[in-house]
Amino acid sequence: MRIIAGLLAGLLFGIGLVVSGMSDPAKVLNFLDIAGSWDPSLAFVMGGASVTTFLGYRFVLRQPAPKLADAFHLPTATQVDAPLLGGAALFGFGWGIGGFCPGPAWTALPLLAPGTLVFLPMMLLGLWLGNRVMQR
Template sequence: MRPLFGFLSGLVFGVGLVVSGMSNPAKVLNFLDIAGTWDPSLAFVMAGAALTTYAGYRLAWRRSAPLLHVDFQLPTARQIDAPLLTGAAIFGVGWGLGGFCPGPAWTALPLMAPGTLVFLPAMLIGLWLGSHLRGAGFPTLKGATR
C-alpha cells in the first residue's frame, strides 16, 4: 500500500509542478532575475506550498503514528555545519544556473529540452558521486543514512 500512496503523492506533486509552470526553467530564472524580467509567481507557489505543508504537519502531529508506517521518522541532526552549508550552496548555485531543482527537472524530461537533457544526467552523476564520496570517508551529517 505504501508504494501506491508514494506513487500517487509523487504524481500529484509532479502535476502541481507542471500546472504551476515550475517545470519551465525560464520561469525560475525570471524569478531570480530581480533586476530584469522579474516574475514573482514563484513566490506565490512557494507561499502556497509552505501554507499547505504547515496545515499538513498540524494535522499529522495530532496522530500518534503515520497512516502507513509504524512511527514518524524525523531527522536527528540539528546543527548547522559545513556539509549542510556546502550542500545548500551547491544546490542553490545549480538551481540558479540551470533553472531546475530535481523535481521540476524530472517533470520537464518529456519535453526533451537540451537543458533538461544536460541537467538530469549531471544531477544523477552528482548524486552518485556524493554517495561514493560519503563511503570513502568524506564528512557527512550526523544521523544521516544512505
Template sequence: MRLFWGFLSGLVFGLGLVISGMANPAKVLGFLDLAGTWDPSLAFVMGGATLTAFVGYRLVWRRQAPVLDPSFDIPKNRAIDRPLLAGAALFGIGWGIGGFCPGPAWTALPLLAPGTLIFLPAMLAGLWLGARIKAGAFLQDKGTSS
C-alpha cells in the same frame, strides 16, 4: 497499498509542478532575475506550498504515527555544519544556473528539452560523486591507484 499512495502522491506533486510552472526553467530563472524582468508569480506558488505544509504538519503531528508506517522517521542530527552549508550552496547555485531543482527536472524529462537532458545526468553524477566522497570511497580509490 503503500506503493499506490506513493505513486498517487508523486503524481499530484508532479502535476502541481507542471501546472505552477516550476518545471519550466525559463519561468524559474525569471523569478530569480531580480535585476531584470522579474517574474514574481512563483512567489505565490511557494507561498501556497508553505501554507499547505504548515497546515499539513499541524494535522499530521496530532497523530501517533503516519498512516502507512509504524512511526515517524525524524532526523536526529540538527547541526548546521559545513557539509550542510556546502550542499545548500551547491543546490542553490545549480538551481540558479539551470533553473531546475530535482523534482521539477524529473517532471520536465518527458519534454526532452536540451537543458533537462544535460541537467539530470549532471545531477545524478553529482549525487553519485557526493555519496562516494561522503563515504570516503572516492579518496580511498585515489590513494590506492597511485
C-alpha cells in the same frame, strides 16, 4: 498500498509542479532575475507550499503513527555545519545556473528539452559523487 499511495502523492506533486510553472526553466530563471525581467509568481507558489506544509505537519504529527507505516521518520539533526551549508550553496547555484530544481527537472523530462537531458544526468552524477565523498 504504500506503493499506490506513493505513486499518487508523486503524481499529485508532479502535476502541481507543471501547473505552477516550476518545470519551466525560463520561468524559474525569470524568478531568480530580480534586477531584470523578474517574475514574482513562483514566490506565491512557494508561499502556498510553505503554508500547506506548515499546516500539514501540525495535523499529521498529532496522529499516533502514519497510516501506512509503523512510525514517523523525521530528521534528527539540528546542527548547521559546513556540509549542510556547502550542500545548500551547491544546490542553489545549480538551481540558478540550470533553472531546475530536482523535482521539476523530472517533470520536464518527457519534454526531452536539451537542457533537461543535460541537467538530469549531471544531477544524478552529482548525487552519486556527493554520496561517495560523504562515505569517505
